[in-house]
Amino acid sequence: MLKLAQRMGRAKPSAIMAVAEKAKALKASGRDIISFSIGVPNFLPGAHVYAAAAASLQKDSGQYGSNRGADALLDAFLKHIEAIGLTGYTRANCSTGIGAKHVLYSLAEALLDEGDTIAYAVPYWTTYADIADILGAKSLQLPCPASQNYKLTPAQLDAALATKPKVFLFNNPSNPTGMVYTRDEVAALADVIAKYPDTWIITDDIYNRMVFDSLGYHNFVHFRPELRDRVIFVDSLSKTYGMPGWRVGFIAGPESVAKALTTLNSNHITNIPEVITAAGVAALSGPQDVPTTKNAEFQAKRDQVMAVMNSIPGLICPRPQGAFYVFPDISCAFGKSHGGTKINNDVDFCNALLEAKGVACVPGSAFGEPKSLRISYTCPTPQLAPGLQRFQEFFAELT
Numbered sequence: 001m002l003k004l005a006q007r008m009g010r011a012k013p014s015a016i017m018a019v020a021e022k023a024k025a026l027k028a029s030g031r032d033i034i035s036f037s038i039g040v041p042n043f044l045p046g047a048h049v050y051a052a053a054a055a056s057l058q059k060d061s062g063q064y065g066s067n068r069g070a071d072a073l074l075d076a077f078l079k080h081i082e083a084i085g086l087t088g089y090t091r092a093n094c095s096t097g098i099g100a101k102h103v104l105y106s107l108a109e110a111l112l113d114e115g116d117t118i119a120y121a122v123p124y125w126t127t128y129a130d131i132a133d134i135l136g137a138k139s140l141q142l143p144c145p146a147s148q149n150y151k152l153t154p155a156q157l158d159a160a161l162a163t164k165p166k167v168f169l170f171n172n173p174s175n176p177t178g179m180v181y182t183r184d185e186v187a188a189l190a191d192v193i194a195k196y197p198d199t200w201i202i203t204d205d206i207y208n209r210m211v212f213d214s215l216g217y218h219n220f221v222h223f224r225p226e227l228r229d230r231v232i233f234v235d236s237l238s239k240t241y242g243m244p245g246w247r248v249g250f251i252a253g254p255e256s257v258a259k260a261l262t263t264l265n266s267n268h269i270t271n272i273p274e275v276i277t278a279a280g281v282a283a284l285s286g287p288q289d290v291p292t293t294k295n296a297e298f299q300a301k302r303d304q305v306m307a308v309m310n311s312i313p314g315l316i317c318p319r320p321q322g323a324f325y326v327f328p329d330i331s332c333a334f335g336k337s338h339g340g341t342k343i344n345n346d347v348d349f350c351n352a353l354l355e356a357k358g359v360a361c362v363p364g365s366a367f368g369e370p371k372s373l374r375i376s377y378t379c380p381t382p383q384l385a386p387g388l389q390r391f392q393e394f395f396a397e398l399t
């Protein structure tokens with residue numbers, strides 16, 4: 001029998017999609033399901049984005065394009081990141097990909113040889129571990145439990161970087177926790193990074209426009225400009241502009257890394273299609289009222305979710321300040337039962353919640369933290385309050 005490559009034995013389908021699929025199947029069977037599972041923004045981009053895509057269709061838009069990304073797209077991205085203080089980059093510092101996920105995969109291919117180590121905080125976005133596994137890299141996972149607000153401390157980072165991992169992957173604001181590092185916290189981590197010149201730094205900061213409470217977005221290079229020759233900033237249109245399926249991701253970083261990604265593009269994808277490029281330019285450089293309004297809406301929804309989390313006895317829930325996730329520690333429910341169903345862990349909890357109340361959440365073990373679960377609160381607004389009420393009732397009914 002013919003065998004697949006060994007790396008396929010290490011590749012897993014997304015655990016998040018598995019929950020979403022189950023919720024979808026229950027819905028199709030007629031159940032009333034409220035999904036807090038997938039991290040989709042659930043809004044549409046502005047009309048100017050569709051207009052730009054439509055106008056592009058009228059032209060000869062089906063040709064091969066630049067492996068790095070069209071100049072117009074790179075220029076729009078450069079202007080866009082200037083607004084968050086990432087200045088002085090040129091097109092040569094940038095490259096693009098089919099979403100941040102593809103960009104992150106290519107970065108891992110470009111920076112990690114088999115057996116190299118990539119360090120990142122736990123809880124982590126599931127794909128980090130999966131990409132490392134597929135490529136045969138070692139994951140150095142740095143536990144950041146709810147008791148430390150799911151955030152990495154300078155001492156933890158210091159100890160990790162002292163072991164000289166090839167890459168440190170940082171995610172701020174965080175998926176799955178929604179936590180945002182403050183100005184001082186980012187500055188303190190940047191001081192640690194500056195001590196260890198042997199490690200590449202990837203900042204997966206695709207939620208950088210989704211920050212609440214006037215906290216602002218901060219990057220290591222704001223505090224330590226000398227880190228620019230090894231910090232790679234990752235961004236995406238998916239969440240900010242309500243364009244997850246349009247698939248546009250970016251980096252800004254050292255020229256050598258941008259060139260490596262461009263070379264990989266020339267062998268993987270060739271280019272981002274021109275129609276998508278036109279839409280991306282319009283999103284980045286057109287009116288910004290959709291992302292601004294949505295951010296305010298998400299902040300209000302965060303408050304609504306947190307009011308319920310704070311009302312549940314025993315639940316521990318650090319208050320998120322960005323993205324659109326809440327990540328409660330639900331371990332107080334372990335060992336209890338719901339309607340005769342015993343709950344021993346996060347997966348039991350999520351299955352019982354879905355069966356009994358029709359509410360879909362993702363077990364924390366998908367993100368390396370089995371004491372918790374993830375709530376993505378981007379569902380249609382009228383569903384949020386009933387979904388939260390069912391969550392609350394489920395807890396009240398535990399025996």
Ligand SMILES: Cc1ncc(COP(=O)(O)O)c(C=O)c1O
Pocket residue numbers: 039098099100101102125171174175204206235236237238244248249
């Ligand atoms: C932290 C993080 N990075 C990257 C991605 C990938 O985003 P994209 O849709 O641009 O591939 C996601 C998507 O959920 C994410 O949460």
